[in-house]
Amino acid sequence: MATEEEEVAAEVEALQAVYGDDCLVLDSYPPHLHLHIMPRTADVTSEQFVEAVIAIRASSQYPKEPPQIELIDSKGLDDERKKLLMTCIRDKAVELSSCLMLVALCEEAVDKLSQMNHPDGDCPLCLYPLVQEDEQKKILRFMKLMSCFHCFHCECIIRWWDWLQTEQKSNPIDSLSSTVHSVRTNEKKKDGGAEDSIGNCPVCRKVFHTKDFEHVLDLVGSLPFQLSSAENEMEDSEKLRHSHQENIRRQRFEATFKLQQENCGLIEPKKEVRVLPGMFLPLPVTPPTSAETEESHEQQQEGDPPVASEMHTGASSQMPNTTEHRNRGMRKQRAQHNSRRPGKRWVRRENGSA
Amino acid sequence: MTSSSAPSRKALSKIACNRLQKEMVEWQVNPPAGFKHKVTDNLQRWVIEVSGAPGTLYANEIYQLQVDFPEHYPMEAPQVIFLPPAPLHPHIYSNGHICLDILYDSWSPAMTVSSVCISILSMLSSSTVKQRPADNDRYVKNCRNGRSPKETRWWFHDDKV
Numbered sequence: 001m002a003t004e005e006e007e008v009a010a011e012v013e014a015l016q017a018v019y020g021d022d023c024l025v026l027d028s029y030p031p032h033l034h035l036h037i038m039p040r041t042a043d044v045t046s047e048q049f050v051e052a053v054i055a056i057r058a059s060s061q062y063p064k065e066p067p068q069i070e071l072i073d074s075k076g077l078d079d080e081r082k083k084l085l086m087t088c089i090r091d092k093a094v095e096l097s098s099c100l101m102l103v104a105l106c107e108e109a110v111d112k113l114s115q116m117n118h119p120d121g122d123c124p125l126c127l128y129p130l131v132q133e134d135e136q137k138k139i140l141r142f143m144k145l146m147s148c149f150h151c152f153h154c155e156c157i158i159r160w161w162d163w164l165q166t167e168q169k170s171n172p173i174d175s176l177s178s179t180v181h182s183v184r185t186n187e188k189k190k191d192g193g194a195e196d197s198i199g200n201c202p203v204c205r206k207v208f209h210t211k212d213f214e215h216v217l218d219l220v221g222s223l224p225f226q227l228s229s230a231e232n233e234m235e236d237s238e239k240l241r242h243s244h245q246e247n248i249r250r251q252r253f254e255a256t257f258k259l260q261q262e263n264c265g266l267i268e269p270k271k272e273v274r275v276l277p278g279m280f281l282p283l284p285v286t287p288p289t290s291a292e293t294e295e296s297h298e299q300q301q302e303g304d305p306p307v308a309s310e311m312h313t314g315a316s317s318q319m320p321n322t323t324e325h326r327n328r329g330m331r332k333q334r335a336q337h338n339s340r341r342p343g344k345r346w347v348r349r350e351n352g353s354a
Numbered sequence: 355m356t357s358s359s360a361p362s363r364k365a366l367s368k369i370a371c372n373r374l375q376k377e378m379v380e381w382q383v384n385p386p387a388g389f390k391h392k393v394t395d396n397l398q399r400w401v402i403e404v405s406g407a408p409g410t411l412y413a414n415e416i417y418q419l420q421v422d423f424p425e426h427y428p429m430e431a432p433q434v435i436f437l438p439p440a441p442l443h444p445h446i447y448s449n450g451h452i453c454l455d456i457l458y459d460s461w462s463p464a465m466t467v468s469s470v471c472i473s474i475l476s477m478l479s480s481s482t483v484k485q486r487p488a489d490n491d492r493y494v495k496n497c498r499n500g501r502s503p504k505e506t507r508w509w510f511h512d513d514k515v
Contacts, residue, residue: 124463125463126369126376127376127377127380128372128376159369159429160463200462202463202464203462205462
């Protein structure tokens with residue numbers, strides 16, 4: 001008898017070792033625990049669309065008698081998948097009856113959850129299926145808010161986000177039609193401490209933060225559309241990407257990038273390219289700073305059309321990079337935000353003491 | 355029709371069009387109980403018949419809602435008003451304007467015509483008294499030049515009805 005208890009205790013210990021903080025042991029004998037399970041996405045949280053907390057409660061008859069398994073909490077799972085998840089785990093428990101099964105059950109739970117790791121239903125903003133093909137047979141990208149796991153097409157949520165931003169700018173607080181969202185975000189900005197709160201989930205109104213959005217902001221750069229753009233602009237930028245001119249620009253950028261690699265990240269645009277007589281130079285042609293070098297490096301890795309080559313083609317080069325510019329602008333904005341933070345805090349304290 | 359035809363009639367954006375077509379199809383398949391959409395070819399203005407829910411003060415009464423969609427629907431809320439005669443209700447003004455937060459400050463682009471209709475019916479159903487809002491006359495006088503309810507700054511003080 002005592003050996004059986006020891007074995008069970010060892011099993012619980014093993015679980016704790018595997019799942020760490022995700023495994024909350026309420027009772028070690030007979031085992032009663034809560035397990036927070038996430039799909040296997042190699043810790044890429046932006047690819048997680050579901051999660052769940054299950055309770056496993058064994059009796060003193062365990063393992064002769066399979067433990068009780070309940071779903072305590074979940075995100076992103078519809079009723080059907082919740083039911084399926086529980087059925088699978090319970091079936092497994094029956095199947096393994098009279099063996100020590102806690103570890104196997106937890107593994108089963110994570111396996112099944114990983115298979116269910118997809119968003120379900122329609123985008124709440126455009127009402128079209130989240131996972132669908134558009135006219136070009138391309139799958140529209142979707143994303144989820146990190147705090148509540150509600151999913152939207154990237155395009156839709158960013159359009160809305162962009163709308164909030166413009167709304168906020170054009171409607172000062174005392175405007176008649178200021179929305180809840182803009183009022184709230186304005187307030188947050190004022191008190192300085194919580195600037196990164198940017199709105200409420202359109203579905204559940206849970207406040208979300210910049211961190212909810214960061215993974216999409218990165219995606220924006222690789223999406224063939226501009227914030228708040230019309231569809232035809234989308235097509236244009238798509239065409240441009242494949243145009244002959246764009247290919248040349250890409251090649252030039254690759255050359256620059258190679259040069260940059262050879263020179264340990266420091267590049268100086270070749271003089272003869274810059275000072276051809278009669279060539280229009282958009283005035284201040286700033287030599288690439290280290291920050292810009294970093295960024296172009298990043299863009300190269302993302303496989304995106306270059307920004308740096310702009311200086312070679314002079315005036316004709318604006319359009320194709322608009323998404324990049326936006327994206328870059330946003331990153332910069334955020335960076336500025338952060339860098340301004342300490343200053344603001346300081347001001348605030350000053351006010352408090354005065 | 356005075357106040358009802360006032361909203362700035364900017365054409366629907368393509369996004370708004372797509373979304374409304376989708377809502378229309380959804381409505382035809384699965385209309386909210388107690389509502390009838392009067393079919394027109396105008397996507398930008400829906401007229402919807404509301405039947406008061408049985409067992410409430412408005413049972414057996416039929417009213418008409420007019421829903422106008424702005425250019426940037428669903429980012430912007432639709433304008434929803436009752437066509438005359440508007441039901442007697444503590445939150446419905448005699449000019450048809452409805453004091454309901456989700457139509458203004460609390461609008462979210464995840465809401466639909468259908469969900470708005472259900473909210474309005476539930477507002478009607480929970481009323482215990484058939485009367486106009488206390489400030490009805492003043493408000494209606496202020497709106498005389500065909501002002502949209504969306505330009506009103508609403509105070510939402512009552513969450514009981």
